[in-house]
Amino acid sequence: MALKRQRPPHPGPVAECRGLDSNTWRVCLRCWSIDDSNPCSAQDLVDTLRQDRSNSIVCPVYWPEKVVKSWVKSRLPFFPETMFPLKTVESYREISFDKMEQTSSLIHKGRVVEVMLLHPARSRRIKLHFHHRNFFGEAAVWLQLQHPHILPLFGVVADMPPLFVIMYPAGGTCLDYLQANASADRLKLARDVADGLQYLHSRAPPVVHGDVRGRSVVVSGSGDALLWNFDFGPLADPVEGFDRSDFIRPTQNRWASPERLMFGQWCPESDVWSFGMFIWELYSGKPPFPDQTGTRIYDTIYYNGLPERPDHEQLDDDIWDIITACWQRQVAARPRAHDIYQRILSTLARTAALRSEE
The missing domain is CATH 3.30.200.20 (Phosphorylase Kinase; domain 1)
Known part of the structure; x- marks a missing residue:
């Protein structure tokens, strides 16, 4: 086999079960390199085996x-x-x-x-x-x-x-929770969701939630917000295996980013856009573009239309700036979930300090 310049094939899902991740497999291929353009040293092997894999996600969608x-x-x-x-x-x-x-x-x-x-x-x-x-x-x-x-x-x-x-989430969805607790701090719910979202995006490979909205967030008995209703994209094939029932009519997805609506692109940045819509939903009490239906939703987003600022006593300029930052048309211009989480923490700390001075 070596004389024919061939390498062993990937051993398959059983090996993945036993911990053969993509980084280790790449090192194996380097060890078996046909040429010397990218040789693998003993130190490379040691460094690979010492890598922190605490954020690694095994994606067994195509396993038998x-x-x-x-x-x-x-x-x-x-x-x-x-x-x-x-x-x-x-x-x-x-x-x-x-x-x-x-x-x-x-x-x-x-x-x-x-x-x-x-x-x-x-x-x-x-x-x-x-x-x-x-x-x-x-x-x-x-x-x-x-x-x-x-x-x-x-x-x-x-x-x-x-x-x-x-x-069992005793508080129901966050929409149910806010209906029952009208004075609840909406930014604290947004903080919890941003924290969960940054966790998903920091996995290796990143986990894209795919449907950040009010109905995808539930509240525990202690008042903590939790993300669920995942799509787990793009870990799975966008056609095989996972549901697209909400996207049979993609032009009607009010929370979807422009690149998601127009090109079907899955990325952490599309979650960030939807997160901005989610915060808007918390303060408005309505779904995005509540007065529009059908393809008008698509047309509005396509032509750079955005929801207007809700009139809510808890919504200040700092929070509105966070929302609008999520709605940057250019994908690369949007903040990361980690950055949003830090901005929300700063806003909460500033608000707490002002209240203590009153």
Whole structure:
């Protein structure tokens, strides 16, 4: 093989299960280099093996079903459906957070938590004609996202149909929460979401949420905002495996960035645009472009139309500057989620200081 200037092929998903990531594989290829233009030294090997992989995400969307299911099962509890005598939630749009009979309890990391079941077939993430591989591929990505402002996945019910076991968010969606708590600090909710978003974007490879909006944020019993309803793009093929039900009519997506609407581009910057729409939604109490429907939404965004500043007592110039910074037409001109998070922290600190002086 060496005499024929050939190299071994990638060993496949089983090797990925055992930790063969893209960086390690690139070093392998360098070790087997045919020419000497980019030789690999012993120090290169040591440096690669010492790299911090705490932010690495394994993306098993294309693994064989048996392999990805085994990988998930080794890292996440599989519960029997009979363990949860409660109603299954078939769509995130149908969740009624005030119906406690939809919840059950289990012990997680030494504490009792309220949980609920989510049916993937009608959620926006996985196609209606979903396959087990898609379900476990999503579960595999989700279980790796460990952050205070990401809705945790506690386990799965692997029976037919398979179900996600998720935390019961006592506050409902952030829209439900604000309706019940009109004086709640909206910027603190935005801070939590920005923190979760910067976490997603800092993964390797970056995780693009794909649908940042009010209905994609839930609130815990302690008032913390958590992101959920992921698309996990562009880790998955944009056609195979993951749902596009909200984008069958892409011209009607009020939260989508121009490049998303016109070219179908997925990137962290498109999340930032949507995050600006999300903050606008918090202060206005309405979806973006509430008076427009159909292709008029597309036309408005195409011709640089933007929502007007809402009239809300909590919305000051600093917050409005953050919102408008997210709506920069040029993708490269938008701030990163990390920068937005820092600006929100500064604004909250400044507001707290002013209140203490009163």
